[in-house]
Amino acid sequence: MIYIGDNKTTGEIDSYSINTLNIPGIVLMENAARNFTGTIDTNLDNFLIVCGKGNNGGDGYAVARQLVSLNKRVSVFSCETSDMSRDCQINYDICRNLGIPMENDISALEELIISHDVVIDAVFGTGLDKPLAAPYDKIINNINQYGKYIISVDIPSGINGSTGETAGIAVKADRTVSFVTYKQGFLNYSAAEFLGKIKVVNIGLPEHVIKKFSNTVLMDKKYISSLLIPRLKYSHKGNFGHTLIIAGSPEFTGAAVISANAAVKTGSGLVTLAVFHECLNMLSSCSPEVMTADLSDKNRLLDLLKKVNSIAFGPGLGNNPRTLELLKFVLENSDAPMVIDADGINVLAEEPALLEKLKNRCILTPHLGEFSRISGLSIEEISKDRIKAAKDFSKKYSVILLLKGYNTIITNECDVYVNTTGNSSMANGGMGDTLTGITASLISQKYTIFASGKIGSFLHGYIGEKLSKRSFAITAEDIIRNIPFYQKKLFL
């Protein structure tokens, strides 16, 4: 499992390992350097390692030695040769003793970079704490301008590991090999162009140690598979629940069809689509597996509200008083777990007091704009630290929050799960409605609300990613058609 942490987390893990576990810092550095080196393509040769004076630089000197021991051609550029951290000094001295070519004259840097095939950036890691000034701005500029292939140690130098903001300028890496944790700052969209392909490597610490300091996790296939509730041989449709989808309006009938079909394909035993009277004719034949109900038939609606296992509310309903009234009616007459999306969120934003009725039984699935409306935070405020914004909201209202977007966040106020599946081939209408249907369907099948959000977002993005290998744009229908196949792939 990959954990996410900020600069503070690295400091805490470091000090726990050194002071409580008694692992000397130099051993951690050696492990970091060895595991970093292990990720480098063995066909690469002719490395220039650019080292700072802190422990990131120390990692760089240790990597230089590791590469030399693999018979690679290696040179080192030292940004500073005084006032180094203790472990940096040790590895610097070893490099000198080994006779590795070393340079510290900034006027030679440009030529050095040009004459090497790979630049390893070990200037700053988690210790970067102020804007960059000379000569570091020039060093980083040179790396970016002349580096043919750049691998950053822990963090591209100049990026703040906690926030993802740049210190004025930052290395644009082709690859980043990060230690112990995936840095929280990498999730900030503004950091994306600097990171290249990211890999996280361990430094010899067992997972239970890392877990002490981070409750934020990057979901992977193995984790999602572990959440599976197996289907028993003798199960029948009653075991897989009844999902009620309340969605659609004359302008947006598609949203209703998409959510309902996604719920069916995800495996809900029964799916009923409840729609406004004027949509009934058009939608009653939308899918042979979906039952329909007229929202103006209050007795039928009351009956459904009492017996269903989950309710999806919102897609395509319209952001208007009628939707708000309908939401109030649903909340007054049902205790079922709910997935609230789209216009369901928009009307809740008008009357946030209603969230009180959703405590501990709801997942909200806003995109950034919807989250801004319901949280009262600006998009800029949320974007600065999406994890914190999501966690705070979830805690304030005791709901599960699934904040959609590149690197979707799912949180239950304490634990945070980040989903990295999905890509821009899926950026078109109806995708959110699909996720809503999938999530509600999983809840009906007895997954917890939290697990349903996690599985739903992973599965949804996973299908899109797989399909995008052979198609340019992926539609909601493409996703829905492929749910059963990829669900099986994930779970079995």
Ligand SMILES: NC(=O)C1=CN([C@@H]2O[C@H](COP(=O)(O)OP(=O)(O)OC[C@H]3O[C@@H](n4cnc5c(N)ncnc54)[C@H](OP(=O)(O)O)[C@@H]3O)[C@@H](O)[C@H]2O)[C@@H](O)CC1
């Ligand atoms: N547990 C783990 O994960 C392990 C992590 N490890 C590694 O340790 C790294 C963290 O090391 P770190 O704390 O020494 O900080 P680092 O990034 O080297 O920078 C500090 C130096 O930069 C300087 N400096 C800062 N800002 C500056 C600026 N704008 N302009 C100029 N100077 C600036 C600052 O100078 P000062 O401000 O103190 O004068 C100080 O000298 C981490 O990223 C990982 O690579 C591994 O070794 C093993 C275990």
Ligand SMILES: [K+]
């Ligand atoms: K670095």
